[in-house]
Amino acid sequence: MMNPLIPLLVAIPLAGAFLTMIVGRFITGIPRYMALTTLLATAFISFWLLLAGEASPSVYIAGGWEPVNGVPIGIHLVHDGFSGLVLCIISLIGLLSVIYSISYMAWYTSENFFYALFCLMIAGMNGVVLSGDIFNIFVFLEISAISSYALVAFGVEKNELEATLKYQVLGAVASFMILFAITFIYWSAKTLNIADIRSAFSTGDRGSHYVLIQVLLLTGFGLKAAIIPFHAWLPDAHSSAPSPISAMLSGVLIKAVGIYVIIRLFFNMFVITEGMSVLIATLGALSMAAGVFLAIGQWDIKRLLAYHSISQMGYVIMSAGIGMTLMARGIRPDVAALAITGGIFHMVNHAAFKGLLFLNAGAIEYSVGTRDLHEMGGLAKSMPVTSATSFAASLSISGIPPFNGFFSKLIIIVAAVMGRFYLLAALAALVSIITLASFMKFQRYAFYNREPDNIRKEIKEVPAPMLLSMITLAVVCLLLSLLALPGVRDSVLTPATEILMDQMKYSSQITGI
Amino acid sequence: MKGMTVIVKKTTQLIAGIIFLYGIYIILHGHLTPGGGFAGGVILAGSFILLILAWGSDFLHLVREEQGSTLYENLAILVVLFLALSGLLAGVNVFFANWLPHGTPGELLSAGILPLYNIFVGIEVAASILTIFLALIIFKEEVLK
Amino acid sequence: MTVYLLCFILFLTGLYGVITRRNLIKIAISLSVMEFSTFLFLALVGYREGGVAPIVDTADPVKTYVDPLPQALVLTAIVIGLATTAMLMAVIIRIYRKYGTFDIREIKNLRG
Numbered sequence: 001m002m003n004p005l006i007p008l009l010v011a012i013p014l015a016g017a018f019l020t021m022i023v024g025r026f027i028t029g030i031p032r033y034m035a036l037t038t039l040l041a042t043a044f045i046s047f048w049l050l051l052a053g054e055a056s057p058s059v060y061i062a063g064g065w066e067p068v069n070g071v072p073i074g075i076h077l078v079h080d081g082f083s084g085l086v087l088c089i090i091s092l093i094g095l096l097s098v099i100y101s102i103s104y105m106a107w108y109t110s111e112n113f114f115y116a117l118f119c120l121m122i123a124g125m126n127g128v129v130l131s132g133d134i135f136n137i138f139v140f141l142e143i144s145a146i147s148s149y150a151l152v153a154f155g156v157e158k159n160e161l162e163a164t165l166k167y168q169v170l171g172a173v174a175s176f177m178i179l180f181a182i183t184f185i186y187w188s189a190k191t192l193n194i195a196d197i198r199s200a201f202s203t204g205d206r207g208s209h210y211v212l213i214q215v216l217l218l219t220g221f222g223l224k225a226a227i228i229p230f231h232a233w234l235p236d237a238h239s240s241a242p243s244p245i246s247a248m249l250s251g252v253l254i255k256a257v258g259i260y261v262i263i264r265l266f267f268n269m270f271v272i273t274e275g276m277s278v279l280i281a282t283l284g285a286l287s288m289a290a291g292v293f294l295a296i297g298q299w300d301i302k303r304l305l306a307y308h309s310i311s312q313m314g315y316v317i318m319s320a321g322i323g324m325t326l327m328a329r330g331i332r333p334d335v336a337a338l339a340i341t342g343g344i345f346h347m348v349n350h351a352a353f354k355g356l357l358f359l360n361a362g363a364i365e366y367s368v369g370t371r372d373l374h375e376m377g378g379l380a381k382s383m384p385v386t387s388a389t390s391f392a393a394s395l396s397i398s399g400i401p402p403f404n405g406f407f408s409k410l411i412i413i414v415a416a417v418m419g420r421f422y423l424l425a426a427l428a429a430l431v432s433i434i435t436l437a438s439f440m441k442f443q444r445y446a447f448y449n450r451e452p453d454n455i456r457k458e459i460k461e462v463p464a465p466m467l468l469s470m471i472t473l474a475v476v477c478l479l480l481s482l483l484a485l486p487g488v489r490d491s492v493l494t495p496a497t498e499i500l501m502d503q504m505k506y507s508s509q510i511t512g513i
Numbered sequence: 514m515k516g517m518t519v520i521v522k523k524t525t526q527l528i529a530g531i532i533f534l535y536g537i538y539i540i541l542h543g544h545l546t547p548g549g550g551f552a553g554g555v556i557l558a559g560s561f562i563l564l565i566l567a568w569g570s571d572f573l574h575l576v577r578e579e580q581g582s583t584l585y586e587n588l589a590i591l592v593v594l595f596l597a598l599s600g601l602l603a604g605v606n607v608f609f610a611n612w613l614p615h616g617t618p619g620e621l622l623s624a625g626i627l628p629l630y631n632i633f634v635g636i637e638v639a640a641s642i643l644t645i646f647l648a649l650i651i652f653k654e655e656v657l658k
Numbered sequence: 659m660t661v662y663l664l665c666f667i668l669f670l671t672g673l674y675g676v677i678t679r680r681n682l683i684k685i686a687i688s689l690s691v692m693e694f695s696t697f698l699f700l701a702l703v704g705y706r707e708g709g710v711a712p713i714v715d716t717a718d719p720v721k722t723y724v725d726p727l728p729q730a731l732v733l734t735a736i737v738i739g740l741a742t743t744a745m746l747m748a749v750i751i752r753i754y755r756k757y758g759t760f761d762i763r764e765i766k767n768l769r770g
Contacts, residue, residue, distance in 0.1 A: 158757065176693050547713070552733070645744045
């Protein structure tokens with residue numbers, strides 16, 4: 001009854017990380033292929049569980065400790081529609097980043113530490129997504145966070161050390177706030193299982209510390225997800241890291257340990273109140289606007305992309321907030337479902353095109369040697385594949401059909417209009433237009449300008465593994481727009497929305513099975 | 514770095530063995546008394562760190578020491594993972610299951626597979642704290658000449 | 659109730675230290691104060707009236723034990739806090755060698 005593949009998703013990257021450390025000491029040159037094999041296995045298991053799996057949600061109880069009198073006493077790992085989708089994103093972007101870093105990391109020393117930390121980060125993120133127990137989320141969150149601190153500071157120069165110091169201090173404050181909130185939850189609900197906390201909160205009065213718990217959790221996970229006003233670490237950390245790590249951080253980490261946990265806890269654990277949902281929608285709208293206005297004036301390509309990450313995550317949080325507000329008021333559940341579907345679809349799309357954009361920025365830095373837009377130009381002739389994939393990704397993020405960004409932004413704006421949030425819909429459309437302007441500037445200065453006069457060396461295309469990752473991600477961007485079709489959507493996106501909106505389905509899997 | 518005075522060196526010579534035995538005692542009785550793998554491992558590492566601080570690191574070849582402790586750490590974690598997965602192989606089909614016979618409560622050889630977990634987690638925590646200490650000393654001593 | 663309020667005040671003291679201190683080592687120590695206040699709160703939540711330490715002894719049976727689950731959670735969280743502090747210390751040592759100072763007002767290479 002319990003699927004034994006589910007804990008393997010955490011055990012295989014962990015074993016891969018430590019085997020890489022042992023084998024890499026004796027034989028050099030082998031860690032990259034071990035990391036590749038580990039991530040291929042993880043990706044295969046994730047896609048198998050999503051597409052050919054059994055009825056969702058499937059629960060795996062670690063240690064075999066069955067619930068006693070309906071009270072869960074073990075640690076549950078839950079694989080349902082939403083977590084299965086995020087698992088697939090993690091493995092896919094991770095696999096393509098490892099293929100990219102086979103040739104990109106050749107000019108750094110101590111490569112086997114890099115691959116070991118990378119697999120450890122993947123194991124931590126898989127653990128956060130799969131766990132159904134709130135303290136387990138904290139433990140795996142810390143595993144992936146500490147690995148990412150070390151990975152950001154990988155080339156130990158002045159900029160990277162300063163960036164990881166800011167990231168670490170803010171991340172540590174966020175983690176301790178989360179632990180404090182978990183203690184409050186244990187005090188009031190006497191249990192740590194998410195479904196059981198839900199049944200403890202929905203009966204009886206909740207007391208005045210309910211709002212304190214929600215605010216502490218929103219602050220802590222908002223710091224991890226870089227929502228305004230907790231975004232101060234993101235531009236430095238994502239621009240100073242090596243490029244495959246920037247693609248992983250911006251494409252997967254802020255979603256798996258930030259946005260995913262916020263959406264999961266606020267929909268499936270807390271009873272939704274109107275005040276918090278309006279607050280979440282407002283924070284999302286502020287992130288959208290502030291991120292894109294701060295991004296216009298940037299001339300460093302990776303800082304530009306990092307600020308755009310803040311704004312696109314604002315789209316996801318705003319649509320989740322719209323869905324929560326409509327559910328709290330008890331009106332128009334179909335519009336709420338549409339908003340949540342749009343948010344989850346945009347999360348999936350953003351992983352694909354932001355990962356591709358960061359890999360392109362890394363390719364430009366590898367060939368030209370600089371990250372400043374003033375000092376480059378005319379790369380469309382000398383780097384044709386990079387230029388074509390970068391053009392595809394820029395069209396995706398700006399929301400131009402037939403790429404995937406258009407469909408997800410359309411669903412979010414239509415849901416906002418149907419729910420009578422006219423101001424938010426207008427803001428979303430305006431931010432999309434400014435994003436288009438910003439990326440037109442990026443394309444013009446990097447690829448289509450005339451070449452500057454002080455070119456130092458011959459610029460040629462990047463090696464084959466990097467090209468393979470970029471082309472695959474560009475094809476994925478095109479294919480993801482097929483998720484908007486009703487037939488495909490019902491098998492991938494609709495189970496995720498249902499498990500979030502249906503109040504009883506998540507908690508009945510504890511006492512029913 | 515240079516060592517400390519003669520009094521400190523002689524005292525640690527007498528005490529370090531007792532601290533090591535105390536750490537092993539806490540690890541082995543983890544299922545009967547408070548403690549277990551984590552706390553016992555930290556005490557084990559404490560005895561090694563005490564020796565290095567008192568006698569100075571000029572006696573050691575620090576990079577070789579650090580490679581040795583990293584190897585122990587990785588091997589111990591792999592054994593813990595293998596023990597966790599052994600539930601899947603031994604027919605019980607559950608991750609982290611406790612499939613060795615439980616004895617009578619209160620004896621030293623009871624509680625199934627838990628003492629084995631305690632031992633290997635203890636080795637792992639001791640090795641990793643020693644690695645952290647050695648890595649910080651190596652950076653100070655041998656990188657910044 | 660008063661002890662829980664004191665734990666929260668200790669948490670806010672640590673947060674104040676992180677925000678206002680200029681020396682990097684003092685920021686690291688304030689983070690440790692924040693984390694210890696959380697452990698104290700977590701261990702205090704498990705107290706039951708008239709309970710004894712949760713060690714089962716078959717010789718003399720006892721009626722009420724204190725809750726052992728928060729004690730296990732605190733053990734795990736202490737190890738996580740150790741790893742976080744060790745990582746922070748390693749980065750601080752390397753920053754001192756690169757920048758030459760512990761003052762965070764001097765470490766402002768990235769701006770904008």
